[in-house]
Amino acid sequence: MQNESFPSDEGSFLSERGMVTVNKKIIIKTLEEIALHMELLGENPFKVGAFRKAAGVLEQDPRSLAEMDDILSLKGIGKGTGAVITDLLEKGESELLKELRERVPDGLIPLLKIPGLGGKKIAKLHKELGIDSADSLRAACEACEVSKLAGFGKKSEEKILAALEAFGQRPDKLPHWQLEPVVRMIGNVLDAIPEVNRHQVTGSYRRTAEMSSDLDFIVVTKEPERVNEALAAALPVIGTDASGAAKLSVTVDADEPVDVDFRFVTEEQFASAIHHFTGSKDHNVRMRQIAKERGEKISEYGVEQEDGSVLTFDSENDFFAHFDLPFFPPTVRKDGTELERADELETLIRPEDIRSDLHMHTVWSDGAESIREMAEACRELGYSHIVITDHSRYLRVANGLTPERLRDQIREVREADSEVDGIKILCGTEMDILPDATLDFDDELLSELDFVIASIHSNFSQPQEKIMERLFAAVSNPHVDMIAHPTGRIIGRRDGYSPDVAQLIEWAAEYGKILELNANPYRLDLAEEWLELAAEKGVPIAINTDAHSVGQLSYMETGVLYAQRAWLNRDMIVNTWTLDRFLSHLGRER
């Protein structure tokens, strides 16, 4: 999820005053950097893995460095990794890393990103040809020196050159929203191939990760070669990485090039295959360990028994049941620790728990449909109540409502509510928090509304202090009920206005405000880690679509799935509540 960062752009471990300030993050980064360097020296992969694992153990531990008095006795931290930590704590730097840095040129590290090059091959290039950077690698390829090395050939040389050409041109990962249409397009292509019996997108996309580096499809067929050919012919393929009877790996031309893997399996293998390729990697490792303890072996094809026979399953449900586990939704399959949280699955938020949407727009501001049309569409979705929340006057580009127009709208909402059966329509606003930290409507007008959302849509680049002053103005106003899209981020495009989210969550807890998980796939704001913190602090969350049209009401599902990633309990999700409970929660003076 995070961008991979390399030591070169990592910034110094020294603070401005030159004093060494070692925190947990630095220890984690150091361990990871050591692993990276060892990989390039062709070290034993298990040794490399041990350093990665130690970093992971620290990351996993919720405590800060100061709270960890037993850091050296944690499982996964031993003599070698412990020495690095001790070194860092005592001297502020790692002797081992220093040594490794002297042996490994900085320029080698980015080369790990070139497909087909791993630690061993890069080590060889360095040792045999003195390659120490992307530039020297390019020169060596152009001089045809690389193909002379044992283990390399003409083809490797060409592939490396092509990869160097594309270096930095392509983003590592694409946002979920950008992949969605590609998934749909590929689904249609698969549907049209007669030899395909069924298919399922898996991978991090199925886990509703906000960014994915590729797409993985499991395809059930009896004729993999035919399907392989048909896919290659029907898709806008701009490159093929691997092609066989079991898999096809291609790069597909979309808005951005997208890497797509297809795995061909039989009907019996389907459940095991989708589990395997949905991951996460760490989840799979954990599952395999559990299998191993029982004398079994999990692969993408099934569960191998001690006698060599292979069990297959009708569904992922049955697969988990075989290990005496409940079904874990893809969204919670993360670092493997989820397997210890089976008792929380019962209360985990599910799409069918949602009974309202508290943030949507109509033709009154920048929406596409009328109040009645939105309400009727929500009724179709089975909701019991909704809030109409058009923009306020400051947002001119969105035709924001003046106080006069808002009063007119209130009348119209009341009227629509009395006319449309089967759903309660509430009056609200999405009111701007202005750049000067005042609110767009006065208290008197706000008191006439059922639900007040406050949001920032302007002057994102203000210093954090000012942004927080604005958010505080909203949070501390007794009429404001919720802060929408609290950071203003657009995934993969912009970071938003970078508030101090931890502080905002504290305030929300203190002033009894709701924070939004905006379900628009472009936003998914708040992000996962903040949702976890909000849950810890007992701050209620509303999952809202912010729909500007009837079609966008379907964003709700993505929002709920994303919320599962943060293990949100349905009881803390405001829009699972009944209308009565919702109104009594709001219960402010009117």
Add this chain to the structure above:
DNA sequence: GCCGTTTTCGGCCCGACTGTTTTCAGTCG
């Protein structure tokens, strides 16, 4: 490098594909 404790040595998740081989190592997911 780390772990276990019916193991202090011998594992560490598992399999497909590629490119370079003439039987397999390396990379990748």
